[in-house]
Amino acid sequence: MMKNGFFFFIGLLAAFLLGWSSIPLLAHKQLGALTPFYDDGESSSFPTRPPGVAARGQLVYADLGCVACHTQQVRRPDFGSDKARGWGDRQSVARDYIFQGRPQLGESRIGPDLANWGVRKPPLDAAAIAQFLFSGVVSGAKAVSHPPFPFLFDDRPVDGEVAADALVGLAEKTPRRQIVPTERARTLIAYLQSLNNAYEYPEARHVAPAVAKEGAPK
Amino acid sequence: MSSTSTHAEVTAVDTAGRWPVLLLLASGLGWLVISGICALIASIQLHSPTFMSACEWFTHGRVSALAETSFVYGWAANAGLGIALWVLGRLGGSTLRAQNWSMIGTLFWNLGITLGLGGIATGDATSFALLELPRYVQPLLVVAYIAIGISGILAWSGRRTEGTYASHWYAVAALFLFPWLLIAAQTMLLWSPVRGVLQPIIDGWYVQSVFSLWLAPLALAGAYYVVPKITGQALPSYEFAPLAFWTLLFVGTMTGGRHLIGGPVPAWIPTLANAACWMVLFHYIVVTLNLRGALTGGGTSLAFISFGLLAYLAGAVLDAVTSFRGVALVTQFTYFTTAQQQLALYGGISMLLFGSIYFALPRLTGRPWNSGSFVRSHKVLAMVGIFLLVGSLAVAGLIQGTELSNATTTFGEIAGRTRPWLLAVSVAQVLLLIGNILMLVNFLRSVCVLCCSGAASEAGSFRQPTTMEVHAS
Numbered sequence: 001m002m003k004n005g006f007f008f009f010i011g012l013l014a015a016f017l018l019g020w021s022s023i024p025l026l027a028h029k030q031l032g033a034l035t036p037f038y039d040d041g042e043s044s045s046f047p048t049r050p051p052g053v054a055a056r057g058q059l060v061y062a063d064l065g066c067v068a069c070h071t072q073q074v075r076r077p078d079f080g081s082d083k084a085r086g087w088g089d090r091q092s093v094a095r096d097y098i099f100q101g102r103p104q105l106g107e108s109r110i111g112p113d114l115a116n117w118g119v120r121k122p123p124l125d126a127a128a129i130a131q132f133l134f135s136g137v138v139s140g141a142k143a144v145s146h147p148p149f150p151f152l153f154d155d156r157p158v159d160g161e162v163a164a165d166a167l168v169g170l171a172e173k174t175p176r177r178q179i180v181p182t183e184r185a186r187t188l189i190a191y192l193q194s195l196n197n198a199y200e201y202p203e204a205r206h207v208a209p210a211v212a213k214e215g216a217p218k
Numbered sequence: 219m220s221s222t223s224t225h226a227e228v229t230a231v232d233t234a235g236r237w238p239v240l241l242l243l244a245s246g247l248g249w250l251v252i253s254g255i256c257a258l259i260a261s262i263q264l265h266s267p268t269f270m271s272a273c274e275w276f277t278h279g280r281v282s283a284l285a286e287t288s289f290v291y292g293w294a295a296n297a298g299l300g301i302a303l304w305v306l307g308r309l310g311g312s313t314l315r316a317q318n319w320s321m322i323g324t325l326f327w328n329l330g331i332t333l334g335l336g337g338i339a340t341g342d343a344t345s346f347a348l349l350e351l352p353r354y355v356q357p358l359l360v361v362a363y364i365a366i367g368i369s370g371i372l373a374w375s376g377r378r379t380e381g382t383y384a385s386h387w388y389a390v391a392a393l394f395l396f397p398w399l400l401i402a403a404q405t406m407l408l409w410s411p412v413r414g415v416l417q418p419i420i421d422g423w424y425v426q427s428v429f430s431l432w433l434a435p436l437a438l439a440g441a442y443y444v445v446p447k448i449t450g451q452a453l454p455s456y457e458f459a460p461l462a463f464w465t466l467l468f469v470g471t472m473t474g475g476r477h478l479i480g481g482p483v484p485a486w487i488p489t490l491a492n493a494a495c496w497m498v499l500f501h502y503i504v505v506t507l508n509l510r511g512a513l514t515g516g517g518t519s520l521a522f523i524s525f526g527l528l529a530y531l532a533g534a535v536l537d538a539v540t541s542f543r544g545v546a547l548v549t550q551f552t553y554f555t556t557a558q559q560q561l562a563l564y565g566g567i568s569m570l571l572f573g574s575i576y577f578a579l580p581r582l583t584g585r586p587w588n589s590g591s592f593v594r595s596h597k598v599l600a601m602v603g604i605f606l607l608v609g610s611l612a613v614a615g616l617i618q619g620t621e622l623s624n625a626t627t628t629f630g631e632i633a634g635r636t637r638p639w640l641l642a643v644s645v646a647q648v649l650l651l652i653g654n655i656l657m658l659v660n661f662l663r664s665v666c667v668l669c670c671s672g673a674a675s676e677a678g679s680f681r682q683p684t685t686m687e688v689h690a691s
Contacts, residue, residue: 005374005375008382008387008390009394011464011467012390012391012394012395012467013398014468015391015395015431015464015467015468015471016395016398016399016431016467018468019423019427019431019468019470019471019472020402020423020471022471022472022490023419023420023422023423023471023472023474023475023487023490024402024406024416024419024420024423027416027419027420027483027484027487028412028416030484031413031414031415031416031484032412032413032416034413034414062343062344062345063280063341063342063343063345064274064277064279064280064341065277065278065279065280065282065283065343065345066279067279067345068278068279068282068283069278069279071551073480073481073482075480075481076480079480079543079547080480080547080622080623081622081623081624081625084625085625091480091482092481092482093482094414094415094482094483094484095414096482097413097414097415097482098413098414099414100414101411102345102411102417103414103415103417103418104345105415105418105478105481105482106551107347107477107551107555108551108552108555108556109551109552109618109622110264110629111629112629136267136268136271145267145629145630146267147263147267147268147271147277147278148268148271148272149271149272149274149277150272151272151273151274
């Protein structure tokens with residue numbers, strides 16, 4: 001086989017095709033046709049499609065590379081501290097992501113998981129998120145906990161009235177200027193607020209701890 | 219140098235086919251320095267988050283993507299292809315054919331990388347790990363790659379001897395498989411994207427395949443050629459080499475799912491990865507046994523290759539250990555994963571490539587390396603740098619993982635506890651950057667001498683191959 005060029009190439013191709021069909025194709029066969037779950041009790045289906053502004057915000061999230069520090073996948077309650085940290089009461093499942101154009105699962109938790117950030121406790125409103133993205137400081141905290149992203153904001157003179165979404169707290173220092181979120185910041189904030197995987201699908205129900213221990217590989 | 223290898227020095231195959239190889243190697247080393255600068259910025263941001271974050275081009279996410287992309291597609295691809303073409307040309311026994319195709323392909327490949335990196339910096343990144351290059355440069359990369367690869371495939375099919383050698387297999391596999399891989403990933407992720415979590419699943423497969431089907435074979439092609447040349451001995455346990463080769467190709471790609479443990483994916487994906495991680499260890503053990511002559515041999519090339527070989531093996535063992543759920547519970551999502559990646563890509567692949575380049579360049583130019591002290595400094599800086607880089611990242615990762623599982627520790631506290639180790643990571647990046655700049659300067663000066671003084675004095679040093687090694691060994 002090593003000497004015969006033809007068979008060697010067939011072998012190479014077979015290696016590629018086996019790898020390709022064993023993961024991408026099999027997974028596609030299993031998950032490619034996943035549908036939303038219709039809940040008779042609530043007369044609606046889940047997950048819901050994100051509003052257009054949030055879908056555009058996901059593109060901002062992607063192009064800034066937020067995925068380098070934030071995951072969006074909650075592990076099961078008995079596997080890690082995800083639930084204890086308030087990131088989500090249940091494990092993330094494949095169905096959560098079917099309407100996301102670019103799922104941002106992530107591989108690094110330099111910062112917290114954001115899968116349910118839109119319903120975090122305590123909740124942050126759009127103005128507080130804007131303040132946070134601009135300064136990198138959570139309101140009330142002293143130290144910078146996030147890189148500030150001032151490029152998502154316009155620093156412009158006040159022309160007539162101060163914009164409704166201008167950052168507060170800066171007016172006293174420079175009354176003639178205002179800092180206003182750009183379009184990208186607004187979509188990013190809408191996206192962050194839309195992150196919510198709270199609905200419990202049948203496959204995502206809590207497993208009783210005793211059963212889970214038995215099933216969990218060591 | 220043993221006397222058996224001196225024969226190979228007096229060959230016209232190298233001189234007649236040297237420009238495509240030199241162009242590839244020079245581009246690779248250039249990208250390595252650029253990647254080092256980006257990696258340094260990214261590592262500083264880990265302990266000083268405000269560093270350059272006000273500049274949109276250098277958010278941590280973007281600069282990490284720039285570092286990773288220029289490292290893999292800039293450095294490892296160019297240097298690996300250069301070594302693969304050189305090895306195939308030598309083993310083929312005749313001057314490299316289709317050299318113009320290869321040169322033009324290299325120029326367009328690097329043009330594509332340049333445009334792509336600009337795209338990542340300005341916000342066109344795709345956000346897929348290792349496939350960050352924007353959509354618009356992807357087709358260019360496929361075409362340019364095929365143009366570069368033609369020389370290698372022609373050298374293989376037109377070889378003078380019927381038999382083949384391990385270097386052949388690995389080099390041809392890398393040249394042939396990567397376009398398939400890139401086209402498959404582009405189609406399923408960028409042109410006609412699959413839905414939901416299938417995207418990260420397929421990206422995980424692609425990332426692992428880039429390593430197992432492309433980068434590792436490129437690096438091994440050089441190592442399998444250089445080690446017996448220097449030691450002057452047949453490779454021990456060589457009868458297992460074919461099986462080890464096919465193990466890597468068939469099983470290696472299935473280990474990618476280990477990053478998805480506990481994630482929203484079917485459980486068989488990480489489970490398959492766990493089994494595959496242990497199976498593929500056969501490949502790593504055989505490669506180590508085959509090339510173990512490097513560990514006892516002397517000289518610069520073998521020092522790099524020994525380091526690379528041990529790192530290559532250690533990386534695979536760590537991958538196998540962390541593919542268990544119980545271990546991944548701590549190491550997943552932490553700097554430990556970064557440490558593993560750096561161990562494989564920097565410690566393994568890059569060190570093997572360095573070793574091959576230190577051996578190849580004097581043969582290509584017909585003279586020794588310009589500066590022996592630069593060579594020795596690069597060796598020390600690279601080895602210390604990688605030790606420090608991987609070690610500090612691993613310790614930081616273990617601290618981070620332990621603290622993450624304690625729900626009462628805040629992220630601020632975790633940042634505080636990992637900070638000393640992250641500072642060490644930045645120091646390591648500085649050492650590596652200095653070392654790589656030394657190598658680039660040394661490389662360019664060695665090649666420039668060739669351009670300036672012409673071919674007149676080449677014959678002299680060819681007849682005394684031992685003098686070529688004086689500085690480099």
